[in-house]
Ligand SMILES: O=P(O)(O)OC[C@H]1O[C@H](OP(=O)(O)OP(=O)(O)O)[C@H](O)[C@@H]1O
């Protein structure tokens with residue numbers, strides 16, 4: 001698995017604002033959307049394209065367009081939903097599949113409560129969105145869904161990642177042989193005893209949408 005850590009002052013500036021406990025939900029949502037557009041620029045570098053002819057007011061020339069089948073963007077609900085609009089602004093013709101997962105707070109195992117993905121993903125590039133990669137259970141489970149359906153190129157975009165989660169993703173993905181890239185805004189220090197990323201930003205879903213229960 002290739003790991004790309006965004007190295008850009010604007011990304012770091014926005015991450016600092018996200019971490020701040022005093023950043024309110026509307027600002028947090030705006031920052032998440034801005035960050036995903038910055039990360040998507042790097043994450044879509046290998047998106048498949050075809051060369052086509054284009055007529056300008058002056059002449060004809062060659063340009064590119066996204067290949068078919070178009071990429072599939074998969075936000076992991078809830079928190080990944082906060083990244084969807086930013087991603088779709090950059091790739092408006094992409095299609096969207098959904099996975100809903102919630103971590104059990106005791107065992108830290110993800111429970112899948114929703115899954116709406118095309119049955120056949122062969123030949124399909126997939127972009128998975130989730131702001132937080134902690135143990136890697138949720139992202140790993142989603143990548144497994146995609147691999148099982150035949151996806152042959154997977155890019156995960158996260159805002160914060162813990163080293164433990166990155167290692168677990170490598171252990172899952174590397175033996176499978178499907179090209180997988182992880183693009184993150186920052187790699188944090190560690191997980192705490194509750195499975196939260198340190199220094200982190202708290203619960204991304206709650207900060208985007210309020211307390212779940
Ligand atoms: O790497 P992991 O250990 O699996 O943890 C990360 C997951 O935890 C958060 O979701 P959460 O379970 O809080 O659900 P939510 O988005 O509905 O808040 C986050 O958005 C990831 O999906």
Ligand SMILES: O=c1cc[nH]c(=O)[nH]1
Pocket residue numbers: 079132134195196197198200201202203204205
């Ligand atoms: O720090 C963490 C870990 C998992 N999920 C979150 O939202 N935040």
Ligand SMILES: [Mg+2]
Pocket residue numbers: 079203204205206
């Ligand atoms: Mg949550």
